[in-house]
Amino acid sequence: AQSVAQPEDQVNVAEGNPLTVKCTYSVSGNPYLxxxxxxxxxxxxxxxxxxxxxxxxxxxxxxxxxxxxxxxxFHLKKPSALVSDSALYFCAVRPSGNTPLVFGKGTRLSVxx
Amino acid sequence: NAGVTQTPKxxxxxxxxxxxxxxxxxxxxxxxxxxxxxxxxxxRLIHYSVGAGITDQGEVPNGYNVSRSTTEDxxxxxxSAAPSQTSVYFCASSSRGDTxxxxxxxxxxxxx
Numbered sequence: 001a002q003s004v005a006q007p008e009d010q011v012n013v014a015e016g017n018p019l020t021v022k023c024t025y026s027v028s029g030n031p032y033l034x035x036x037x038x039x040x041x042x043x044x045x046x047x048x049x050x051x052x053x054x055x056x057x058x059x060x061x062x063x064x065x066x067x068x069x070x071x072x073x074f075h076l077k078k079p080s081a082l083v084s085d086s087a088l089y090f091c092a093v094r095p096s097g098n099t100p101l102v103f104g105k106g107t108r109l110s111v112x113x
Numbered sequence: 114n115a116g117v118t119q120t121p122k123x124x125x126x127x128x129x130x131x132x133x134x135x136x137x138x139x140x141x142x143x144x145x146x147x148x149x150x151x152x153x154x155x156x157r158l159i160h161y162s163v164g165a166g167i168t169d170q171g172e173v174p175n176g177y178n179v180s181r182s183t184t185e186d187x188x189x190x191x192x193s194a195a196p197s198q199t200s201v202y203f204c205a206s207s208s209r210g211d212t213x214x215x216x217x218x219x220x221x222x223x224x225x
Contacts, residue, residue, distance in 0.1 A: 009153075032211055043117075043203060043216035044156075051211045090155065097210030098163050100146045100171065105155035 002027045002095050006104035013081045014112055021076040021107045023091030032094040033074040034101065035065055037087045044090065050074060061085070081111045115139050119204050119217035126194040126224045134189040134220050136204030144207045145187040146171070146214070147179065149200040156203065162187055194224045 003026045013019045025031065032051050036044040048059025050067045058064045065076045074091060088108050092101040120135045138145065146161040158171030160179040168179050176198060178190040187206075191198060201221050207214040 006155075034213060036216075041219075043218045044205075046213040046215075049211075049213055094210055098144070099210070100144070100158055100161040101205070101214055102158070103148070103156040105153060 002093070002102050004091050004093050004102055004104035006089075006091055006107045008107050009105075010108045010110065012110045012112060015083055016080050019078050019081045019085070019109065019111070021089050021091075021109060022073070023075060023104060024071070024073045025091075025093045026072065027093050027095045027102075029096065031096070033065075033067060034092040034094070035059065035063070035074075035076050036090045036092060038090065038106075039087050047076070047089075081109075083111045083113050085109060086111045117204055117206055117215050117217040119202075119220050121220060122218065124220060124222050126191070126222065128194060128196060128224060130194050132191050132194065134191070134202055134204075134222075136187045136189065136217060137185050138187075138204075138206040138215070139185065140206060140208070140215065141184060142206035142208045142215075143184070144209070144214075145181065146205045147177070147187070147189045148203045148205065149173065150203060150219075151200050159189065159202075191222075196224045198222065199224045 005024045034049045035047040055067045088106050090106045091104040117138045143164045147159040148156040157173050162168045162181040204217045205214040
């Protein structure tokens with residue numbers, strides 16, 4: 001079965017420190033990978049995606065993610081966290097071109113001043 | 114550019130009532146989906162569509178119906194509301210598989 005795992009329900013980081021939000025997936029073939037962010041009482045906003053090519057992809061608000069095919073991971077990173085980065089982050093995978101997104105359960109990021 | 118518009122934003126239903134959650138997009142996207150978001154469960158797929166006239170079931174389709182008569186609209190019908198359907202519902206659309214999905218602002222539904 002296709003699945004996405006976000007092993008941490010909550011990640012706490014001090015402002016200015018680097019952050020990592022982990023994601024692994026279990027999908028056959030070459031899926032498309034996405035990260036979304038959700039602020040309170042809002043819809044999901046797209047951050048970045050991996051389709052093909054360079055394993056390090058850069059996205060909005062200074063976020064980046066590293067695709068690792070051998071480990072089937074797509075971890076979200078940011079060199080220096082801001083308090084305003086505090087939100088709920090979702091990793092998602094699209095198993096093939098015409099299938100809908102499969103989401104992880106989300107990781108709540110809390111950046112402390 | 115409105116993007117994906119969901120109505121209503123909030124709704125309270127009594128058990129057994131029916132209602133339709135509306136979703137409209139103005140980006141001419143082929144792919145549209147409905148998800149429900151529950152605490153600790155992430156987003157779970159209810160139904161999806163890859164084009165007008167084509168729909169398919171997702172992970173949690175029971176109690177819900179959809180139709181896709183036009184490219185723009187993808188309504189979600191609750192046939193007989195149950196307390197287990199209390200959730201936040203999100204509609205999403207995308208143009209093709211390698212592009213990001215755009216989400217509506219959500220409908221918070223409470224069934225009492």
